[in-house]
Amino acid sequence: MAFDVCNLDIFAHMKRTLVIVIHPDLSASKVNKRWLEELSKHNDRYLVHDLHKRYPDGKIDVQAEQKLIESHDQIIFQFPFYWFNCPPLFKTWLDDVLTYGWAYGSKSGYKMQGRKVALAISAGIDKHEYEAGAKYKYTLEQLTAPFELSFEYVHADYRPLFAFYGAEFHATPERIEESTAAYMTFMESF
Secondary structure, eight states: OOOOHHHHHHHHHSOOEEEEEOOTTGGGOSHHHHHHHHHGGGTTTEEEEEHHHHOTTSOOOHHHHHHHHHTOSEEEEEEEEBTTBOOHHHHHHHHHHSOBTTTBSSTTOOTTTTOEEEEEEEESSOGGGSSTTSTTOSOHHHHTHHHHHHHHHTTOEEOOOEEEEOTTTOOOHHHHHHHHHHHHHHHHHO
16 A cells, blocks of 8 residues: 555654663563553554664664654653663663763754653562662652653653552552553553
8 A cells, every 4th residue: 555645744743652662571571561562552642662672682773763752752661670770771772862962962952852751660569668668768759760860851851650560479460451551541641
C-alpha cells in the first residue's frame, strides 16, 4: 500500500508518546513485558523503542536517538529498578545522548526543552520498604531525584513517576493486571 503526502502529513501531526524501554532481559520479565503487550495494542499512540534490542553491543547511535527524541513531545523511560538505580544502558544513553550543544549549554541546544518526560519503573521491593525509617530509608522519588535533576537541567518537563512495587516477590497475575490498567491510565493522562 502506498502512502500519499496527505497521509504522511496527518501522521506527522499525530502525537505519539515515545516509550524508551531499558530492560536487559524482557523475555524473563513479568511486569515490563505485560506493560509492553498492552502498549502494543495502541501503536497509533505509543512508539516503543527497546534499547537493548536496538543496541545489543551497548553502542548508542547518538544522532539517531537525538532525532527520535526531537520527533516526540512526550517520552517515557521504562525500566526495572535494581541496586537502587537504572540499568547500565540507560546511564550510557544519558551520557551519550544528552550532549553539550544538543541537550544543554548553547543557544541552539536544549532540544529537550518543554518535552514531557517521566519514568515508569518496576521495583522489586514493596512500597512500604521505601520510606523514612523503613529498610531502604528513602522513597523511590528520592532515589530517582538524579533523573529529575538531569531532565530539569536540559529544560525538559519532568513529570511524576509511575511504579510497580514488589516485582521480586509479589508479582501475582492479579497484581500485574492491576498495574497494567494503572499504567495505561498513567500513559493516557500523560
